[in-house]
Amino acid sequence: MKKQGTVSRILQYVKPYKGWLATAMVCMVIAASMAGAQAYMVKPLLDEVFFKQDRTMLLLVPLLILGIFLVKGLFSYVYNYLLAKVGQSVILDLRNTLYSHIQSLPLSFFHKKPTGELISRIISDIALIQGAVSSVIVGILKDTCQILFLIGVIFYQDWRMASVAMLSMPLVVYPIVNFGRRHRKLSRGSQQTTAEVSNILYETITGNRIVKAFCMEKHEVDRFAEKLDKLFVIVMRNTRITAISRPLMEFLGGVGIALVVLYGGSQVLAGESTPGTFFSFITALIMIYEPMKKVSSVNNTLQQGIAAAERVFEILDVQPDVAEKTDATVLPPVRNAIEFNDVRFRYDAQTEVLKGINLKVEVGEVLALVGSSGGGKSTLANLIPRFFDVSSGSITIDGTDIRDVTFASLRSQIGIVTQQTILFNDTVRNNIAYGSADASWEQIREAARAAHALGFIEALPQGFETVIGESGARLSGGERQRLSIARAILKNAPILILDEATSSLDTESEREVQQAIENLVQSRTTFVIAHRLSTIRKADRIIVIQDGAIVEEGTHESLLARGGVYKMLYDMQFKDDAMELQGEGQPAA
Ligand SMILES: Nc1ncnc2c1ncn2[C@@H]1O[C@H](COP(=O)(O)OP(=O)(O)O)[C@@H](O)[C@H]1O
Ligand SMILES: [Mg+2]
Numbered sequence: 001m002k003k004q005g006t007v008s009r010i011l012q013y014v015k016p017y018k019g020w021l022a023t024a025m026v027c028m029v030i031a032a033s034m035a036g037a038q039a040y041m042v043k044p045l046l047d048e049v050f051f052k053q054d055r056t057m058l059l060l061v062p063l064l065i066l067g068i069f070l071v072k073g074l075f076s077y078v079y080n081y082l083l084a085k086v087g088q089s090v091i092l093d094l095r096n097t098l099y100s101h102i103q104s105l106p107l108s109f110f111h112k113k114p115t116g117e118l119i120s121r122i123i124s125d126i127a128l129i130q131g132a133v134s135s136v137i138v139g140i141l142k143d144t145c146q147i148l149f150l151i152g153v154i155f156y157q158d159w160r161m162a163s164v165a166m167l168s169m170p171l172v173v174y175p176i177v178n179f180g181r182r183h184r185k186l187s188r189g190s191q192q193t194t195a196e197v198s199n200i201l202y203e204t205i206t207g208n209r210i211v212k213a214f215c216m217e218k219h220e221v222d223r224f225a226e227k228l229d230k231l232f233v234i235v236m237r238n239t240r241i242t243a244i245s246r247p248l249m250e251f252l253g254g255v256g257i258a259l260v261v262l263y264g265g266s267q268v269l270a271g272e273s274t275p276g277t278f279f280s281f282i283t284a285l286i287m288i289y290e291p292m293k294k295v296s297s298v299n300n301t302l303q304q305g306i307a308a309a310e311r312v313f314e315i316l317d318v319q320p321d322v323a324e325k326t327d328a329t330v331l332p333p334v335r336n337a338i339e340f341n342d343v344r345f346r347y348d349a350q351t352e353v354l355k356g357i358n359l360k361v362e363v364g365e366v367l368a369l370v371g372s373s374g375g376g377k378s379t380l381a382n383l384i385p386r387f388f389d390v391s392s393g394s395i396t397i398d399g400t401d402i403r404d405v406t407f408a409s410l411r412s413q414i415g416i417v418t419q420q421t422i423l424f425n426d427t428v429r430n431n432i433a434y435g436s437a438d439a440s441w442e443q444i445r446e447a448a449r450a451a452h453a454l455g456f457i458e459a460l461p462q463g464f465e466t467v468i469g470e471s472g473a474r475l476s477g478g479e480r481q482r483l484s485i486a487r488a489i490l491k492n493a494p495i496l497i498l499d500e501a502t503s504s505l506d507t508e509s510e511r512e513v514q515q516a517i518e519n520l521v522q523s524r525t526t527f528v529i530a531h532r533l534s535t536i537r538k539a540d541r542i543i544v545i546q547d548g549a550i551v552e553e554g555t556h557e558s559l560l561a562r563g564g565v566y567k568m569l570y571d572m573q574f575k576d577d578a579m580e581l582q583g584e585g586q587p588a589a
Pocket of ligand 2: 377378379499
């Protein structure tokens with residue numbers, strides 16, 4: 001399938017504004033024709049005023065000149081304003097479209113595309129498109145109009161001389177096209193490198209703690225410098241092309257003018273042409289080179305914009321592989337059970353991560369998933385809110401396949417607390433109320449209390465109104481975790497997923513969080529993934545997942561009695577814990 005041309009795709013975004021654009025173009029043609037009139041006025045000025053010494057013309061010509069400038073100025077104002085409006089509107093639409101498309105893409109997309117690169121596309125690539133859109137419309141159309149009017153003037157004044165001047169045209173057009181092509185190529189490279197730079201920035205600024213901890217400052221600085229060097233080389237190569245294209249064109253223009261002076265001057269001397277015609281001609285010719293040069297630099301901007309647009313469209317063309325059906329229904333509140341029917345899942349073609357999971361979880365049940373790391377527990381849990389779709393088999397809620405219902409009705413029923421807490425740089429209150437916009441002040445407080453978070457929140461300098469820093473940087477791990485739990489409590493969803501919610505915590509804050517979790521799981525269907533087996537003892541049922549399959553199932557006691565994988569995991573941890581206790585007892589070495 002051949003892709004739709006990039007330019008025509010950009011024009012799709014211009015379409016809604018064609019009314020303004022048409023008005024602008026009419027104004028532009030009028031303004032451009034005034035440039036032709038300016039050049040033309042040289043003839044009556046010389047021939048009538050100076051040679052024929054016509055006094056009425058002496059008054060008339062200045063008045064006409066004033067009129068020409070007035071009309072030109074007025075219409076320039078209108079079209080410049082309108083064109084900017086069209087250009088900015090297109091950019092506004094494009095940025096909104098891109099952002100909402102990115103938001104609609106499944107989680108897997110964000111695993112593949114670096115964050116900094118996405119940011120760079122939304123900000124810097126779209127800015128380049130903006131340059132192209134406004135300069136194409138403003139520049140190419142206006143300057144081409146002007147060139148045409150001025151060419152009209154020179155042919156009107158003396159077609160033979162005009163033909164001589166036109167001979168140098170191909171000489172000028174060739175470099176424009178050629179440079180443009182090279183420019184686009186380089187521009188693609190420079191935008192890609194900019195994206196890489198922006199990605200390094202993003203990673204190392206958000207992950208600065210790790211950079212410091214591993215003494216990688218120098219390494220990161222070098223990596224950054226290396227990318228900047230690459231960018232520098234590309235930009236300089238580009239500059240060389242731009243810088244050479246101007247003088248080259250001017251020189252070629254000069255060749256044309258020199259030819260005309262030679263030929264036209266001899267015509268005037270021979271009495272076959274008037275000085276007025278000659279100077280009007282030369283004026284028009286000199287005036288042509290200005291818009292001509294602009295067309296060439298506009299071409300560079302245009303090529304840059306096209307390269308940027310290709311990168312933006314590439315993202316717009318990503319089809320979400322987890323999408324809502326057009327006839328998706330609303331899932332009613334869960335009443336009976338969540339079922340996994342022979343669920344298989346693979347992230348990529350090679351390895352199957354889940355190998356035929358069959359599982360029925362009754363409403364109100366607390367199901368614990370245990371097993372060694374990499375077994376597929378998180379993957380299994382991520383299938384329930386459809387962060388990913390099953391590769392085969394199905395997941396049903398009360399018998400309805402979750403792929404048949406709307407995202408909103410499914411996800412609003414699921415509360416998630418993971419090991420990695422996601423908090424925003426906002427107030428404590430807004431972080432708790434994220435996704436529950438209509439929660440009352442009392443409900444927010446109540447959620448914080450149930451999450452064992454009220455104490456530390458009230459000790460913060462501005463209490464609930466304290467801004468917690470990016471990703472909650474100003475809070476401890478346990479505090480962040482309790483805020484996430486408060487958020488889940490407030491959401492009050494009937495299904496709950498706890499993925500290692502307490503794993504990263506020390507024993508003391510774990511105890512606090514554990515109590516918060518006990519408040520949370522009451523009367524909810526809960527999937528709890530826990531590393532420390534002590535935290536799941538009270539679960540109604542425990543399943544052991546090994547290598548993508550359920551290998552054991554039962555209660556804590558029955559599994560211990562069975563003496564299988566669970567018992568082994570338990571013994572291992574028990575030994576670790578005992579060693580830890582011993583270690584605490586010994587004096588520091
Ligand atoms: N986004 C991903 N893309 C590709 N493979 C993944 C992704 N996430 C996890 N995996 C792989 O899937 C397997 C199961 O991972 P996971 O479900 O996180 O295990 P667990 O939570 O039991 O530790 C692992 O082998 C892991 O490497
Ligand atoms: Mg996991």
